[in-house]
Amino acid sequence: MKSADKGNYIPVIGLEVHAQLSLKSKIFSPEPAAYGALPNTLVSTISLAHPGTLPTINKRAIEYAIKLGLACKSTITRTNYFARKNYFYPDLPKGYQITQDTTPICQGGYITITTPESEERNIELQRIHLEEDAGKSIHDMADDTLLDFNRAGVALLEIVTCPDIKNSEEAYAFLTELRRLVRYLEVCDGNMEEGSLRCDANISVMPAHSTTFGQRVEVKNMNSIKNVQLAIEHEIERQIQVLEAGEKVIAETKFYDAASGKTISQRTKESALDYRYFIEPDLPPLIVTEEWIAQVKQEMPLLPREYRAKFIGDYQISAYAASVLTESKDLALFFESLCQLTNHYTAAANWLMGPVKAYLNELNLPLQEFPLNAPTLAALIELVEKGEASFSVASQQLFPALLAEPNRTPFELAQELNLLQEKDTDALLTLVEDVIQAYPDKVLAYRNGKKGILGMLMGEIMQKSQGKAAPNIVSNLLRERLES
Structure with a gap:
C-alpha cells in the first residue's frame, strides 16, 4: 500500500x-x-x-x-x-x-x-x-x-x-x-x-x-x-x-x-x-x-489537570515540568509537600525530575520506597540555593551519601565529607593565581578581547577545588585579576 x-x-x-x-x-x-x-x-x-x-x-x-x-x-x-x-x-x-x-x-x-x-x-x-x-x-x-x-x-x-x-x-x-x-x-x-x-x-x-x-x-x-x-x-x-x-x-x-x-x-x-x-x-x-452524589463529590481529590494548572499558576514552573510532575499522584503530592518547605519551586521540580527520578528508575523503585523524606530533600535544595554547596557536588556526592544515611541532615553530612563550598577569599585567590600562572597565553588572549576564555579558566579553578569553590566569588576574583 x-x-x-x-x-x-x-x-x-x-x-x-x-x-x-x-x-x-x-x-x-x-x-x-x-x-x-x-x-x-x-x-x-x-x-x-x-x-x-x-x-x-x-x-x-x-x-x-x-x-x-x-x-x-x-x-x-x-x-x-x-x-x-x-x-x-x-x-x-x-x-x-x-x-x-x-x-x-x-x-x-x-x-x-x-x-x-x-x-x-x-x-x-x-x-x-x-x-x-x-x-x-x-x-x-x-x-x-x-x-x-x-x-x-x-x-x-x-x-x-x-x-x-x-x-x-x-x-x-x-x-x-x-x-x-x-x-x-x-x-x-x-x-x-x-x-x-x-x-x-x-x-x-x-x-x-x-x-x-x-x-x-x-x-x-x-x-x-x-x-x-x-x-x-x-x-x-x-x-x-x-x-x-x-x-x-x-x-x-x-x-x-x-x-x-x-x-x-x-x-x-x-x-x-x-x-x-x-x-x-x-x-x-x-x-x-x-x-x-454530594458526599462522593466531597471526597474527590484534585485531578491531574487541576494539579498541572496549580503547579503552573501557583509555583510558576514550566508546563513541561508540571506535566512530568503529575504523571503520578504520588509524585504530585511529593512536589506539593516540597513546595510547603521551600520557595525554590523550580529547583524542587528539577531535583524530582532529575536525580530523584534517575535513582528510582535505575533501581526500578516506586516513589513510596524513596529513602529521603520531603524535609530532608528540601534542606538539600536550600543548601544548594544558598550557595553552601554546588549543584554538581550536591547531586553527585552529597545526594548518594544521604541515600545511604537518610537520617542524617544534608548540612551535617556535607560538613563531615568536606563538601561545603569554599568561600574564603584568600584561599580562592590562591587558586586564581595558580591558574593564571599556568595559562599565560590564555590570560593574554582574554586581555586582547577573547572574553569567552573566562569560562575555560573558571573550569580549571573549579576542577582544582574539586567543585567546592564558590563560583560567584571565584568569578569576581578572576575578572578583577584578569582586568587589573
Whole structure:
C-alpha cells in the first residue's frame, strides 16, 4: 500500500476500556477480589452460580463509578437497573453476565487529551457502566483449557467513548490520561499487564469525501497502551488495503498479536440482539440520591489537570515540568509537600525530575520506597540555593551519601565529607593565581578581547577545588585579576 493512500481515507476509532475496581470484595458476592492468588481459591457459591444463590450489590463499587463520572463531567443516572447479558463461555459460570444496558450509571462526559499537535481536545464519552468480570481460561501445552474462576465477579467499570478518536496517537493519549485519572481517583490501579485495565478498540475507515462510517472491526483485550496504538495503526492500513482492492471489510472480532504486529480474526462480530439483554430479576433498582452524589463529590481529590494548572499558576514552573510532575499522584503530592518547605519551586521540580527520578528508575523503585523524606530533600535544595554547596557536588556526592544515611541532615553530612563550598577569599585567590600562572597565553588572549576564555579558566579553578569553590566569588576574583 502506498503511503499516499492514507490521505484518501478517514479513520474512525472508538475505545471500550474495562477498569477493574480496587475493591476488597467482588461486586455481587463477598469473597475477596485480589490478583495473584492460587487458582479457584477466591470463589463462592454465588460467583460459581450455584442454584438458589442471589447477588447483592457492593456499595463501594457504586461510589467508585460516581467518582469517575464526576471526574469526567458525566451525568449520573439516578435510577439504575442491572441487566443480564447472555452468552456462553466456559469461564462465565452463570452463562450470562450481570451488567448495565439501558441505564448506565454515567452518561456522556469527556476526557481531555493533548493531541500530537500539542492542542487540547475533548474525547467525548458515550457511557460508563458497571458490570462483573468473567473468569480466566488458560490454554495449556496439551491443548486442554483450564479454568480459574478467581476473577469471576470482580467489579468492572466499562468506559465507552464515542467514535471520536482520529488516529492511534490520540488513542494512546486518551488511554494514558484515563489511566492517570483512575489512579488519581484510586478506583483502579491501572496495571494493564495484570489485566486490571483492558482495552478493546473499534476501528473503521471511510473515504475522505464520505459522511458514512465504514464497517467497524473490534480488536479485543490488548494489554498495553503501546499495543493498542500499534494494533490501530495496523488495522487502519489493513482496512485501507481491503477497500483499495475493491473488497468489503468484514464485521469481526480480532486480537492483536504483538509478535507479528498483526490483528488476527477470532470470530464474526456479535450484535446486541445476540446478547438477549433483559432486566436482572434478582437485583432491585438502584437509586442514586443527590445526597449520595454530594458526599462522593466531597471526597474527590484534585485531578491531574487541576494539579498541572496549580503547579503552573501557583509555583510558576514550566508546563513541561508540571506535566512530568503529575504523571503520578504520588509524585504530585511529593512536589506539593516540597513546595510547603521551600520557595525554590523550580529547583524542587528539577531535583524530582532529575536525580530523584534517575535513582528510582535505575533501581526500578516506586516513589513510596524513596529513602529521603520531603524535609530532608528540601534542606538539600536550600543548601544548594544558598550557595553552601554546588549543584554538581550536591547531586553527585552529597545526594548518594544521604541515600545511604537518610537520617542524617544534608548540612551535617556535607560538613563531615568536606563538601561545603569554599568561600574564603584568600584561599580562592590562591587558586586564581595558580591558574593564571599556568595559562599565560590564555590570560593574554582574554586581555586582547577573547572574553569567552573566562569560562575555560573558571573550569580549571573549579576542577582544582574539586567543585567546592564558590563560583560567584571565584568569578569576581578572576575578572578583577584578569582586568587589573
